[in-house]
Amino acid sequence: MLDVENISVFRGERLVLDGVGLRLRAGEALLLTGPNGAGKSTLLRVLAGLRKPEGGHVLWAGIDALADRTAHAARVAYLGHQDALKPGLTLRENLALAARAGGTDPGRAMAALALSDLADLPARMLSAGQKRRAALARVMLARAPLWLLDEPSLGLDRNAIGLLDGLFRAHRQEGGIIIATTHVPLPLPDALGLDLPAAADRADPDWPPGQDRFDDCWMEHAP
Numbered sequence: 001m002l003d004v005e006n007i008s009v010f011r012g013e014r015l016v017l018d019g020v021g022l023r024l025r026a027g028e029a030l031l032l033t034g035p036n037g038a039g040k041s042t043l044l045r046v047l048a049g050l051r052k053p054e055g056g057h058v059l060w061a062g063i064d065a066l067a068d069r070t071a072h073a074a075r076v077a078y079l080g081h082q083d084a085l086k087p088g089l090t091l092r093e094n095l096a097l098a099a100r101a102g103g104t105d106p107g108r109a110m111a112a113l114a115l116s117d118l119a120d121l122p123a124r125m126l127s128a129g130q131k132r133r134a135a136l137a138r139v140m141l142a143r144a145p146l147w148l149l150d151e152p153s154l155g156l157d158r159n160a161i162g163l164l165d166g167l168f169r170a171h172r173q174e175g176g177i178i179i180a181t182t183h184v185p186l187p188l189p190d191a192l193g194l195d196l197p198a199a200a201d202r203a204d205p206d207w208p209p210g211q212d213r214f215d216d217c218w219m220e221h222a223p
């Protein structure tokens with residue numbers, strides 16, 4: 001379903017991703033690992049359609065996914081490092097916004113992430129781990145087949161990491177795909193793995209130092 005071929009990305013003078021490929025079928029998961037700076041977040045952003053690669057293809061069901069990034073955005077639930085909640089709205093209101101887009105039930109998502117007791121608190125009053133759980137609830141509410149999760153367990157306590165197990169299982173049982181970056185074990189026991197090498201190994205001595213070439217080329221369409 002998702003075929004990624006030969007993706008290359010420069011950041012500044014450095015070739016951060018060099019010919020990366022992967023293939024995932026419905027219900028499969030991939031753990032993306034590698035040292036700090038290896039390009040894990042960069043690859044997720046490419047797959048989310050948030051960053052243009054210098055080379056390569058992202059195919060969804062055999063079709064160029066990045067040719068129509070609006071259509072691609074509807075397939076993707078992207079969790080970045082930022083939790084992207086509206087601080088003045090309550091948790092329930094934040095999730096209602098996400099649910100409207102996905103046509104889903106915020107109450108169910110709050111229950112799945114043990115957030116129901118916090119529903120009426122403004123998002124600004126949530127702790128870091130509670131915000132992360134709320135951001136994961138938004139992922140669930142998006143009803144998108146492709147979950148791209150950048151360090152989903154960041155700030156989560158042991159119980160909350162346990163909750164991810166049910167969340168991930170349910171998504172995969174429905175035929176969803178999960179790609180998650182991580183530095184710690186995640187409850188995705190039978191996931192495939194892709195370990196990116198350190199970016200320093202791929203420095204391009206011929207490329208002059210300068211600005212990131214494509215950072216401003218595409219507007220972001222997801223939190």
Ligand SMILES: Nc1ncnc2c1ncn2[C@@H]1O[C@H](COP(=O)(O)OP(=O)(O)OP(=O)(O)O)[C@@H](O)[C@H]1O
Nearest residue numbers: 011012016035036037038039040041042043199212
């Ligand atoms: N705006 C930028 N301009 C130039 N280079 C950048 C920019 N942002 C990041 N980089 C470089 O891109 C490389 C990949 O960064 P990325 O965030 O994808 O790594 P990562 O594997 O997700 O790291 P981490 O494990 O620390 O989250 C790094 O070497 C970083 O220095």
